Amino acid sequence: MSANEVRQLNRRAFFSVVALASGGVAFGFVLPATPLSRQETFEPNAWIKITEKEISIVVGQSEMGQGVLTALPMLVAEELEVTLEQINVKQGLAKKAFFTADAGEQTTGASDSVNNFWQPLREAGARAREMLIQSAANIWSVEPSSCYAKKGIVHDRLHGRKLRYQELVSAVVRIPIPEHVKLKTAKDFQLIGTPVKRVDIPAKVLGKAAFGIDTMLPGLKIASVVHCPTVGGQLRSFSDREALLVPGVIDVLRVNSRTVAVVADNYWAARKGCDALHIDWDEGPFARLDDAALERMFVEAASQPGLVAEDHGNARKIIADAKKVHKAVYQVPYLAHATMEPQNCTVRVHADRCEVWAPTQVQTRVQKVASEITGLDPSQVIVHTPYLGGGFGRRLEVDYVEEAVRIAHKLKRPIKLIWSREDDTRNDFYRPRTYNELSAVLDSNDRLIAWSHHIVAQSIYERWAKQYLKPNGRDPSCTGGAIDSIYKMPNRYVDCVQIKTPIDVGFWRSVGNSQNAFITESFINELATAANVDPITFRLSMLKRGGRASMLLESIARHSKWGRPLPLGHAQGVAIHRAFGSLCAQVVELSIHDNIIHVHTVHCAIDCGQIVNPDTVRAQLEGGVVFALSATLYDEISIDKGGVVQGNFNDYRMLRIHESPRIHTYIEKSDKHPGGVGELGVPPLAPAVANAVFRLTGQPVRRLPIRLS
Amino acid sequence: MKISLKVNGSAQSVEVEPDMPLLWVLRDVLGMMGTKYGCGIARCGACTVLVNGRAGRSCVMPVSAIKSAEITTIEGLSQNQMHTVQAAWIETQVPQCGYCQTGQIMSAVAILSQIPDPSDDDIDAGMAGNICRCGTYPRIREAIHRASKMMHKG
Numbered sequence: 001m002s003a004n005e006v007r008q009l010n011r012r013a014f015f016s017v018v019a020l021a022s023g024g025v026a027f028g029f030v031l032p033a034t035p036l037s038r039q040e041t042f043e044p045n046a047w048i049k050i051t052e053k054e055i056s057i058v059v060g061q062s063e064m065g066q067g068v069l070t071a072l073p074m075l076v077a078e079e080l081e082v083t084l085e086q087i088n089v090k091q092g093l094a095k096k097a098f099f100t101a102d103a104g105e106q107t108t109g110a111s112d113s114v115n116n117f118w119q120p121l122r123e124a125g126a127r128a129r130e131m132l133i134q135s136a137a138n139i140w141s142v143e144p145s146s147c148y149a150k151k152g153i154v155h156d157r158l159h160g161r162k163l164r165y166q167e168l169v170s171a172v173v174r175i176p177i178p179e180h181v182k183l184k185t186a187k188d189f190q191l192i193g194t195p196v197k198r199v200d201i202p203a204k205v206l207g208k209a210a211f212g213i214d215t216m217l218p219g220l221k222i223a224s225v226v227h228c229p230t231v232g233g234q235l236r237s238f239s240d241r242e243a244l245l246v247p248g249v250i251d252v253l254r255v256n257s258r259t260v261a262v263v264a265d266n267y268w269a270a271r272k273g274c275d276a277l278h279i280d281w282d283e284g285p286f287a288r289l290d291d292a293a294l295e296r297m298f299v300e301a302a303s304q305p306g307l308v309a310e311d312h313g314n315a316r317k318i319i320a321d322a323k324k325v326h327k328a329v330y331q332v333p334y335l336a337h338a339t340m341e342p343q344n345c346t347v348r349v350h351a352d353r354c355e356v357w358a359p360t361q362v363q364t365r366v367q368k369v370a371s372e373i374t375g376l377d378p379s380q381v382i383v384h385t386p387y388l389g390g391g392f393g394r395r396l397e398v399d400y401v402e403e404a405v406r407i408a409h410k411l412k413r414p415i416k417l418i419w420s421r422e423d424d425t426r427n428d429f430y431r432p433r434t435y436n437e438l439s440a441v442l443d444s445n446d447r448l449i450a451w452s453h454h455i456v457a458q459s460i461y462e463r464w465a466k467q468y469l470k471p472n473g474r475d476p477s478c479t480g481g482a483i484d485s486i487y488k489m490p491n492r493y494v495d496c497v498q499i500k501t502p503i504d505v506g507f508w509r510s511v512g513n514s515q516n517a518f519i520t521e522s523f524i525n526e527l528a529t530a531a532n533v534d535p536i537t538f539r540l541s542m543l544k545r546g547g548r549a550s551m552l553l554e555s556i557a558r559h560s561k562w563g564r565p566l567p568l569g570h571a572q573g574v575a576i577h578r579a580f581g582s583l584c585a586q587v588v589e590l591s592i593h594d595n596i597i598h599v600h601t602v603h604c605a606i607d608c609g610q611i612v613n614p615d616t617v618r619a620q621l622e623g624g625v626v627f628a629l630s631a632t633l634y635d636e637i638s639i640d641k642g643g644v645v646q647g648n649f650n651d652y653r654m655l656r657i658h659e660s661p662r663i664h665t666y667i668e669k670s671d672k673h674p675g676g677v678g679e680l681g682v683p684p685l686a687p688a689v690a691n692a693v694f695r696l697t698g699q700p701v702r703r704l705p706i707r708l709s
Numbered sequence: 710m711k712i713s714l715k716v717n718g719s720a721q722s723v724e725v726e727p728d729m730p731l732l733w734v735l736r737d738v739l740g741m742m743g744t745k746y747g748c749g750i751a752r753c754g755a756c757t758v759l760v761n762g763r764a765g766r767s768c769v770m771p772v773s774a775i776k777s778a779e780i781t782t783i784e785g786l787s788q789n790q791m792h793t794v795q796a797a798w799i800e801t802q803v804p805q806c807g808y809c810q811t812g813q814i815m816s817a818v819a820i821l822s823q824i825p826d827p828s829d830d831d832i833d834a835g836m837a838g839n840i841c842r843c844g845t846y847p848r849i850r851e852a853i854h855r856a857s858k859m860m861h862k863g
Binding site: 066067197201202204205206207208209210213214216248266268339341342387389391420421620622649650655658660663 | 740742743744748753787791795798799802808811834836840843844847848
């Protein structure tokens with residue numbers, strides 16, 4: 001090494017981290033100069049990559065605001081003995097190692113990332129740590145047991161020597177990966193369970209975070225589309241003459257049987273080109289479909305027997321023979337996802353590979369659809385996952401990916417497809433509309449002894465993944481939240497008629513729980529009211545004393561000061577629900593003026609087992625409450641003339657800051673295996689609101705969104 | 710058509726259709742991706758920029774109408790150092806998905822420049838045009854109060 005090179009090394013010796021806020025996150029730092037050696041990489045698994053320069057932790061799951069890009073690295077870092085400030089977090093590509101055990105593909109959803117990776121990521125971190133310790137012990141000729149690792153450094157206890165992980169790279173790559181590792185117990189956690197600041201937040205606040213829609217490539221052209229306005233309709237023909245005259249428009253093409261694309265230099269030109277298209281649509285067989293027709297379909301389907309989901313005891317007979325039966329019909333509408341970032345996808349096709357940048361929750365499916373269109377092997381499809389501007393289950397679909405790949409493949413140029421907000425609202429896979437007949441019998445002591453729930457709903461898994469259908473054909477997404485009740489009921493019967501309608505349905509945050517918690521908890525409340533029993537007391541009488549549900553309900557009652565005297569015109573409402581391995585209970589406090597519901601406060605308690613980041617848990621509950629409140633008060637997707645009526649935020653109303661309640665969150669301490677968090681705030685909100693409204697108006701709420709006359 | 714703009718203190722000259730909204734000039738022509746598209750009809754606030762210091766929805770501003778107005782985007786808030794509002798936003802851990810947040814921050818900056826110590830009602834009124842689908846509203850309120858305190862400390 002020349003004198004000049006040594007001088008340069010010393011000058012560059014150390015640059016310190018920019019602290020972005022008090023207690024803020026650093027982006028990683030370059031170490032003091034060490035003797036240069038061959039560039040090697042320690043990559044014992046898909047998640048850890050250590051070079052002489054840096055320590056990286058790679059995440060395969062998609063960051064959509066639920067904090068997975070921070071939580072999963074925390075699991076690795078805990079056992080690897082590094083701090084998040086010392087590492088770079090990187091978004092991974094599509095890889096088998098990132099498959100979740102539950103789904104058998106690379107996917108982010110079902111609130112199951114922490115649940116699935118809790119064990120594997122900690123083990124991965126522990127194995128790498130043990131290997132680093134062993135490699136240092138070898139260099140020092142000591143026993144590994146006389147060494148320990150802390151904050152990215154291996155220490156020799158006896159002689160005070162130390163070596164940074166980056167310095168051990170060329171040694172550790174020779175160490176065999178240990179089969180067994182011992183993991184920390186919770187009392188020794190340094191990171192897990194602490195409110196670590198999220199690694200993606202600084203970039204999002206600075207406007208530097210790249211979402212799918214922000215992808216930039218050399219030579220990139222922008223595409224936008226027109227979809228058939230009616231469901232089940234098809235393209236007959238189109239004239240592109242006027243569209244091609246719009247300055248900036250390059251091409252117009254048929255994408256598939258219901259989609260025409262305009263490709264231009266920029267989105268504005270593409271959109272003006274779309275507006276200038278003259279398209280002749282074959283409206284198809286459903287051109288007269290409307291809400292009235294759909295309601296008739298659901299009512300008619302309800303007269304049929306359903307696929308049995310649950311049958312304990314003798315519910316139907318008890319109900320048939322009972323002198324008094326409580327009955328109710330509940331209905332919920334189709335709902336749009338309305339991610340703030342509209343659907344988009346960027347594609348660049350080469351001879352030997354296809355690159356896709358997509359805000360996606362399903363990387364494996366992106367590979368599959370791109371492979372089918374281009375003829376490449378799925379392994380030749382490189383999937384880049386930028387930040388998702390909202391997921392909520394919309395990004396479990398690859399319809400917009402398919403369109404973008406088709407356009408890029410046909411035109412042989414890099415394409416960014418951007419849907420307009422209207423496209424997004426009208427071409428969704430909606431949370432299913434459902435129709436529900438409930439019956440229940442109370443005994444002479446007002447105990448709930450028989451319960452029957454007859455569901456009419458569309459199947460999602462029939463289209464999305466048939467392997468999840470039960471042996472009798474039942475789709476678990478239809479009955480999720482309606483079976484496996486937390487309550488002890490000796491006689492329960494639940495079945496589901498899986499109706500087919502032309503409206504596409506998909507997974508919407510909390511899936512079946514989003515409607516079935518509303519329906520079951522609201523009906524429970526009707527029964528409590530009929531029995532003249534306090535709603536919490538009624539529930540507790542059906543729960544195991546000292547059990548998790550019972551404890552959570554007592555906790556929320558305490559926190560919300562349930563039953564205290566309230567101002568005139570105010571009421572409290574309660575609901576509790578179990579989903580995705582966790583329990584969530586809520587009490588809302590609201591008032592009604594001029595038929596407008598004002599939700600003042602929401603208390604939200606969760607029991608989700610061991611938690612990784614308490615601040616993220618709180619944020620997800622707050623967010624789930626607001627998300628659910630829009631649906632409870634305002635939202636429905638209406639069908640008229642065969643198409644979706646709503647198009648933008650002027651007619652698909654989102655809750656805004658001035659309508660947003662105060663939200664108080666409470667996290668139960670637990671040592672149980674981590675349950676889901678991301679979707680848990682949603683299911684209890686609608687029934688808690690409905691229950692409070694019922695108390696004030698005397699009328700049970702049986703349909704959403706709530707409409708007071 | 711050649712159009713001159715002042716963006717974040719710098720003169721920009723672009724060759725665009727006069728009716729192109731400022732949002733798409735920023736994103737597709739100038740490559741400044743911090744300002745977002747959410748609705749295109751000035752209903753969601755994701756496209757919020759400052760026009761002579763006041764919040765405006767760039768998705769409905771034809772670029773030819775901007776003329777000599779000073780445009781500030783999210784990129785312009787922190788050219789030398791991070792803006793206090795951004796520091797408050799990080800401290801409070803406001804963003805979830807983050808897509809709406811640059812628009813939220815621009816609106817918050819606008820409010821604080823008019824009302825240095827806003828009440829909750831002032832915040833509600835000033836921020837009602839910005840939708841957050843992830844529901845970060847409680848933290849937005851908290852961050853604006855925090856920023857206000859930080860700005861008073863100097």
